[in-house]
Amino acid sequence: xxxxxxxxxxxxxxxxxxxxxxxxxxxxxxxxxxxxxxxxxxxxxxxxxxxxxxxxxxxxxxxxxxxxxxxxxxxxxxxxxxxxxxxxxxxxxxxxxxxxxxxxxxxxxxxxxxxxxxxxxxxxxxxxxxxxxxxxxxxxxxxxxxxxxxxxxxxxxxxxxxxxxxxxxxxxxxxxxxxxxxxxxxxxxxxxxxxxxxxxxxxxxxxxxxxxxxxxxxxxxxxxxxxxxxxxxxxxxxxxxxxxxxxxxxxxxxxxxxxxxxxxxxxxxxxxxxxxxxxxxxxxxxxxxxxxxxxxxxxxxxxxx
Amino acid sequence: xxxxxxxxxxxxxxxxxxxxxxxxxxxxxxxxxxxxxxxxxxxxxxxxxxxxxxxxxxxxxxxxxxxxxxxxxxxxxxxxxxxxxxxxxxxxxxxxxxxxxxxxxxxxxxxxxxxxxxxxxxxxxxxxxxxxxxxxxxxxxxxxxxxxxxxxxxxxxxxxxxxxxxxxxxxxxxxxxxxxxxxxxxxxxxxxxxxxxxxxxxxxxxxxxxxxxxxxxxxxxxxxxxxxxxxxxxxxxxxxxxxxxxxxxxxxxxxxxxxxxxxxxxxxxxxxxxxxxxxxxxxxxxxxxxxxxxxxxxxxxxxxxxxxxxxxxxxxxxxxxxxxxxxxxxxxxxxxxxxxxxxxxxxxxxxxxxxxxxxxxxxxxxxxxxxxxxxxxxxxxxxxxxxxxxxxx
Numbered sequence: 210x211x212x213x214x215x216x217x218x219x220x221x222x223x224x225x226x227x228x229x230x231x232x233x234x235x236x237x238x239x240x241x242x243x244x245x246x247x248x249x250x251x252x253x254x255x256x257x258x259x260x261x262x263x264x265x266x267x268x269x270x271x272x273x274x275x276x277x278x279x280x281x282x283x284x285x286x287x288x289x290x291x292x293x294x295x296x297x298x299x300x301x302x303x304x305x306x307x308x309x310x311x312x313x314x315x316x317x318x319x320x321x322x323x324x325x326x327x328x329x330x331x332x333x334x335x336x337x338x339x340x341x342x343x344x345x346x347x348x349x350x351x352x353x354x355x356x357x358x359x360x361x362x363x364x365x366x367x368x369x370x371x372x373x374x375x376x377x378x379x380x381x382x383x384x385x386x387x388x389x390x391x392x393x394x395x396x397x398x399x400x401x402x403x404x405x406x407x408x409x410x411x412x413x414x415x416x417x418x419x420x421x422x423x424x425x426x427x428x429x430x431x432x433x434x435x436x437x438x439x440x441x442x443x444x445x446x447x448x449x450x451x452x453x454x455x456x457x458x459x460x461x462x463x464x465x466x467x468x469x470x471x472x473x474x475x476x477x478x479x480x481x482x483x484x485x486x487x488x489x490x491x492x493x494x495x496x497x498x499x500x501x502x503x504x505x506x507x508x509x510x511x512x513x514x
Numbered sequence: 515x516x517x518x519x520x521x522x523x524x525x526x527x528x529x530x531x532x533x534x535x536x537x538x539x540x541x542x543x544x545x546x547x548x549x550x551x552x553x554x555x556x557x558x559x560x561x562x563x564x565x566x567x568x569x570x571x572x573x574x575x576x577x578x579x580x581x582x583x584x585x586x587x588x589x590x591x592x593x594x595x596x597x598x599x600x601x602x603x604x605x606x607x608x609x610x611x612x613x614x615x616x617x618x619x620x621x622x623x624x625x626x627x628x629x630x631x632x633x634x635x636x637x638x639x640x641x642x643x644x645x646x647x648x649x650x651x652x653x654x655x656x657x658x659x660x661x662x663x664x665x666x667x668x669x670x671x672x673x674x675x676x677x678x679x680x681x682x683x684x685x686x687x688x689x690x691x692x693x694x695x696x697x698x699x700x701x702x703x704x705x706x707x708x709x710x711x712x713x714x715x716x717x718x719x720x721x722x723x724x725x726x727x728x729x730x731x732x733x734x735x736x737x738x739x740x741x742x743x744x745x746x747x748x749x750x751x752x753x754x755x756x757x758x759x760x761x762x763x764x765x766x767x768x769x770x771x772x773x774x775x776x777x778x779x780x781x782x783x784x785x786x787x788x789x790x791x792x793x794x795x796x797x798x799x800x801x802x803x804x805x806x807x808x809x810x811x812x813x814x815x816x817x818x819x820x821x822x823x824x825x826x827x828x829x830x831x832x833x834x835x836x837x838x839x840x841x842x843x844x845x846x847x848x849x850x851x852x853x854x855x856x857x858x859x860x861x862x863x864x865x866x867x868x869x870x871x872x873x874x875x876x877x878x879x880x881x882x883x884x885x886x887x888x889x890x891x892x893x894x895x896x897x898x899x900x901x902x903x904x905x906x907x
Binding site for chain 2: 270276288294296297299300355358359362363364365380382383461462465466467468470475478479480482483484
């Protein structure tokens with residue numbers, strides 16, 4: 210009886226040993242078994258759908274039935290990059306400018322907060338601040354958007370404060386300014402966290418050494434702090450820039466006034482009617498992000514992630 | 515990314531291309547079916563019914579009794595726009611993708627679904643309510659092509675001119691109030707390409723020289739005139755609203771004081787004690803009319819027919835009209851409406867004379883075939899969409 214159990218355990222162990230020996234003899238097999246499934250999913254689900262998306266941008270749509278016609282042509286891209294009708298140039302330009310403005314705003318807001326959290330705050334306060342930064346992410350995006358609509362409306366909290374202070378009321382609802390405010394608010398946590406990580410990694414000794422060598426606070430900030438934090442900024446900007454570039458809910462609910470259309474909302478408007486055109490327009494932010502990531506890689510952002 | 519050498523990158527691209535090639539043919543299957551003949555009787559229910567609907571179009575208040583009586587459990591997919599409805603029907607190879615049975619398409623979507631072969635003809639003789647419809651709604655142009663019925667009319671409503679009675683004085687009587695400078699920055703307009711028809715209708719009455727016959731069937735010149743009018747309107751607009759709730763919020767917040775709306779928003783705002791009124795201006799107006807349409811690949815056709823039969827009964831029509839704030843397609847619903855809410859039959863213009871119905875130009879998808887004068891060079895909806903992007907962007 211005891212022998213049987215031992216033998217069985219032995220055969221199980223033997224099988225395990227044989228498998229692990231096979232893996233040892235063929236290192237490529239081990240690698241394939243380990244990496245295969247995630248790479249497969251990545252290739253098929255992610256790259257595959259992206260390829261189909263890009264390919265469908267070259268298709269057309271039957272104007273009568275609005276069904277997709279699978280003939281290759283550049284019509285959609287000609288419409289987007291038309292030299293006579295600048296509508297889409299304007300929309301793309303506005304979207305990129307908005308993404309850039311939001312990124313800069315978030316960087317300026319995130320740095321002091323992240324610095325305080327990383328270097329000055331006691332552990333308990335730091336934990337509290339972390340929760341405060343992340344708390345908005347726990348509530349629904351839509352709830353936050355609608356709260357902003359109420360705040361920015363003609364009879365909202367913002368104007369209540371402004372008129373209370375004797376300042377003129379603002380009519381921000383529906384404008385690009387409103388979108389800039391809301392985007393900056395919504396994506397701020399995505400900037401704070403990587404900047405915090407970058408600041409936290411700077412050894413105190415660097416700053417002390419800078420001081421010992423006679424640098425004042427400003428010089429230490431410019432020559433030591435900023436270069437070391439830059440990858441954190443770039444990493445954060447990847448989020449804020451990309452998320453602003455593709456969003457369509459904020460343009461629809463916070464924007465919506467004349468001259469506030471963005472790439473995301475224009476894609477959304479075309480999806481039901483002209484899928485190839487929507488796909489072609491989607492290729493634009495993909496290309497912009499591709500260029501952006503290449504630049505970000507040069508600045509060493511991926512080491513800071 | 516350094517591991518991705520150029521040769522490997524090319525390999526990855528080739529693999530992706532191969533994948534695309536495999537996927538592409540699969541999506542093109544499903545067109546070119548032979549003549550379709552609708553059923554002659556409703557069979558046994560399949561126990562389930564999947565609908566793409568405007569929110570509350572299968573409101574439990576009248577859907578629950580249906581589910582109990584037929585055993586067809588309703589699964590709902592709420593749509594936010596006509597474009598989204600078409601996209602949902604087109605997903606999974608079209609025709610509802612074998613997933614959806616019914617769609618409550620509005621007039622700016624229904625012809626697209628018909629010509630895209632996403633919906634199939636239905637047998638209206640299986641739906642007793644149909645015989646009692648207003649004549650217009652038995653075979654309207656937005657759901658009946660060459661005498662073939664692609665669905666059953668459901669409910670309708672006008673696009674009305676709404677205004678805040680405290681801020682807009684004197685009370686407007688013409689659409690000119692949303693094209694003029696007096697209320698600049700306080701105007702609320704739907705974010706929908708079909709809005710071009712509203713401009714065309716206004717021009718039809720104010721600029722007869724353009725020779726506009728039908729606001730949905732515009733030649734290039736007429737279309738350009740309508741687009742130019744909307745471009746002049748653009749700086750006056752506060753917001754192009756996407757959802758009814760958006761417009762309601764804007765009126766409540768005081769961001770807008772006048773605009774184009776549906777009766778639903780007016781009634782909701784009045785219920786919350788805001789001093790708004792709406793009217794059909796002297797130029798007439800556009801309107802929407804919805805149709806329950808049967809998906810080409812409906813997995814539960816019998817339950818779908820049972821639902822179409824049920825919702826077109828006068829009593830259920832009345833219930834839905836009150837829930838959503840719209841008007842039934844059958845005059846027999848009037849007493850039921852009044853029973854549910856005193857005076858509602860008149861409030862929703864169900865008892866209005868035929869002239870009222872005539873003053874409403876119902877949404878239909880613009881196509882190249884003008885439908886008048888034998889002309890085939892009218893501007894189609896794809897161009898409407900592009901022009902709308904130009905106007906608002």
